[in-house]
Amino acid sequence: SSLKKLNLWLENWTNSNPPYKGPNWKCAQECSLRVINLVISAWILGQDCNPETGLKDLIKTHLQRIDKTLPYAIAQQNNHAISEAAALFIGGSFLINQDKRAYSWALKGRQLLEVHASHLIELDGTFSQYSLNYHRVMLDTFSLVEAWRRHKNLKCFSDNYLKKLKAATDWLWTFIDIKNGEVPN
DSSP states (O other): OHHHHHHHHHHHHHHHSOTTOSGGGTOHHHHHHHHHHHHHHHHHTTOSSSOOHHHHHHHHHHHHHHHHTHHHHHHHTSHHHHHHHHHHHHHHHHTTTTOTTHHHHHHHHHHHHHHHHHHHBOTTSOBSSOOHHHHHHHHHHHHHHHHHHHHTTOOOOOHHHHHHHHHHHHHHHTTOOTTTOOOOO
16 A cells, blocks of 8 residues: 555665764754655545654654754744754644653744744745745745644644735745746746
8 A cells, every 4th residue: 555655665764874873863954854755645544633653753853853953043033043943843833742752842932933934934924045946945835834734633823823824825826927927037
């Protein structure tokens, strides 16, 4: 089955990439994107309510990695901070009732998402990184956070947070060619 094949691939990756060693553990943003994709994949496959122990352990290991170097991501004031906060929020809430640190990870992620939406997105929707590609990465990340929040029926984010994300969405929309979806380089 597809699920069996995915589990074999994940087991192979885990065995080939011991925690915190090698290039696949060097960047906390890469670890964050992995957490987000693992959780979203578990959700799509209907495995998010009763995940396998190996998946829970892998996500815990990643969240520990992300949490330890979070000040570096925050100092960059860019998409790294957003991705890492999103991973803590999504991964932490995924692990609620599975790990004693899960609630604090989810809460820290939520708080940082609020802060970064407020500080990195201007009132007109401009993002701190003046790139349409990074703007899309930012919106994609926040969109996954919101999809997961709704799926788990978690508390809504603040009005200011939502206002900033709406402005960022509207800002991007003004640059999109509606005929082909492309934007200026």
